[in-house]
Amino acid sequence: MSPRKRVKVDTSETEDASQACARRDEITEKLKALGYGDEDLDPRFDEDDWKWNTLLDNDSLSTEHSWEKILPQLEATIDLRREHKASEFRIWRRSLRETEVKARFSQYRPRLEYLVLHKLFLDADLFELPAVRELIEENECRVPLTEERWLTVQNILVQSVSDHASRIEEDCHDAVVQAKYGAKDLANERWSDERRKKWVQREEEIDREEEENGVDREDPEYERSWNPKYLDEPTDDLVELEEDYEFDIRGLVGGQDAVPLCFSSAQSLLEQEVDGIRIITSYTDILRRRATAPLYHGPAWRNEDLCSDRIVDIAVLLLRHLGVSPRARMAYMVACGSVFRCRRCSQVPVSEGVTWAELVQHFVAEHRRYNELLMNASEEDINNLDENGHNLIEEEYRPLNLGVPVSMPEGLEEVAGGPFTNAGHLYTQLAATW
Numbered sequence: 001m002s003p004r005k006r007v008k009v010d011t012s013e014t015e016d017a018s019q020a021c022a023r024r025d026e027i028t029e030k031l032k033a034l035g036y037g038d039e040d041l042d043p044r045f046d047e048d049d050w051k052w053n054t055l056l057d058n059d060s061l062s063t064e065h066s067w068e069k070i071l072p073q074l075e076a077t078i079d080l081r082r083e084h085k086a087s088e089f090r091i092w093r094r095s096l097r098e099t100e101v102k103a104r105f106s107q108y109r110p111r112l113e114y115l116v117l118h119k120l121f122l123d124a125d126l127f128e129l130p131a132v133r134e135l136i137e138e139n140e141c142r143v144p145l146t147e148e149r150w151l152t153v154q155n156i157l158v159q160s161v162s163d164h165a166s167r168i169e170e171d172c173h174d175a176v177v178q179a180k181y182g183a184k185d186l187a188n189e190r191w192s193d194e195r196r197k198k199w200v201q202r203e204e205e206i207d208r209e210e211e212e213n214g215v216d217r218e219d220p221e222y223e224r225s226w227n228p229k230y231l232d233e234p235t236d237d238l239v240e241l242e243e244d245y246e247f248d249i250r251g252l253v254g255g256q257d258a259v260p261l262c263f264s265s266a267q268s269l270l271e272q273e274v275d276g277i278r279i280i281t282s283y284t285d286i287l288r289r290r291a292t293a294p295l296y297h298g299p300a301w302r303n304e305d306l307c308s309d310r311i312v313d314i315a316v317l318l319l320r321h322l323g324v325s326p327r328a329r330m331a332y333m334v335a336c337g338s339v340f341r342c343r344r345c346s347q348v349p350v351s352e353g354v355t356w357a358e359l360v361q362h363f364v365a366e367h368r369r370y371n372e373l374l375m376n377a378s379e380e381d382i383n384n385l386d387e388n389g390h391n392l393i394e395e396e397y398r399p400l401n402l403g404v405p406v407s408m409p410e411g412l413e414e415v416a417g418g419p420f421t422n423a424g425h426l427y428t429q430l431a432a433t434w
């Protein structure tokens with residue numbers, strides 16, 4: 001085809017296109033004159049068999065006669081849209097409103113940077129604010145965002161962003177503290193069980209000794225030997241045990257910039273859903289993950305994703321087995337790196353070296369797996385079930401000749417200032433690394 005001819009064809013195609021456009025415009029104007037709105041005339045959500053484009057592109061439409069013929073068909077499609085596609089249009093309008101709000105917010109963001117924890121406030125959190133929701137949803141999402149309407153949001157942003165950081169802190173704090181009390185109760189129970197067992201053993205010994213010595217228990221002078229294994233009074237070891245769990249529960253104290261004490265503890269791990277997977281993580285990691293979300297994308301903060309549950313109990317038992325104080329700091333455990341090993345299985349990488357949070361996650365998962373086996377097993381099966389290989393209760397695993405369940409290399413006592421380091425206890429320090 002010569003270039004000359006090609007130009008000719010292109011021109012005629014353009015002419016056709018412009019004629020078609022003019023025809024569509026004419027019909028659109030006629031329908032608008034009849035009172036139909038933009039969405040009535042918008043085919044974006046039409047089903048394949050709904051007539052619209054075929055009618056609009058029909059050459060014979062320009063005559064009055066054919067207009068009268070196709071108008072009822074066009075109106076039938078409009079009725080279908082109104083009846084079946086209202087929710088799609090509403091979702092579409094909502095996304096338009098959200099885009100408008102987001103654009104305003106990203107322009108405004110730099111003015112929030114003086115707030116230390118401003119990065120925790122993601123775009124999704126903005127849409128959770130009642131004022132923003134109201135703005136977006138007004139008249140079923142039909143009202144575009146104006147400067148004046150945006151100002152109602154802008155005026156509350158500083159407060160909302162700092163409230164948001166406080167809310168995350170409080171939600172995590174509640175979950176951890178609750179779990180610490182739960183873990184303390186479990187430890188107390190174990191302590192009492194052990195005491196009771198020892199007391200019963202000693203009682204049996206006394207019985208045996210008295211029988212062997214021919215003691216007459218019917219004798220009015222008879223006085224049973226004292227059993228020193230049982231004490232009503234709390235003993236020093238019980239007091240210490242309780243303090244190990246409570247040493248850092250002192251509310252949200254320490255000044256605005258201080259990370260609450262309870263999060264600095266190596267025990268304070270939380271379980272959170274990240275990208276659909278539940279992982280065990282520290283408070284500071286939760287903050288870091290939010291603060292470094294690319295372009296502030298990420299889900300809105302949801303308290304119900306959090307759980308600390310049995311995690312604290314397992315963490316404290318693991319710390320004891322590692323020979324680390326239950327009062328050690330999270331910053332120290334994190335600084336040790338991937339050095340913690342499970343000695344109860346050959347799963348990789350936990351048998352070769354993982355982080356503190358990963359080690360706890362492994363044991364939590366093994367405990368859940370075993371509990372599930374127990375729950376689903378029939379009475380008969382329970383007797384044949386193997387012992388929990390990842391049992392952390394010394395009194396229970398020792399008789400099975402199982403050694404210490406976990407290990408870490410020696411010589412790490414001074415890492416990052418040692419187990420009681422103060423590293424990372426200020427929000428400004430944390431925020432500087434995001």
Ligand SMILES: [Zn+2]
Pocket residue numbers: 342343344345346347350362390
């Ligand atoms: Zn293991």
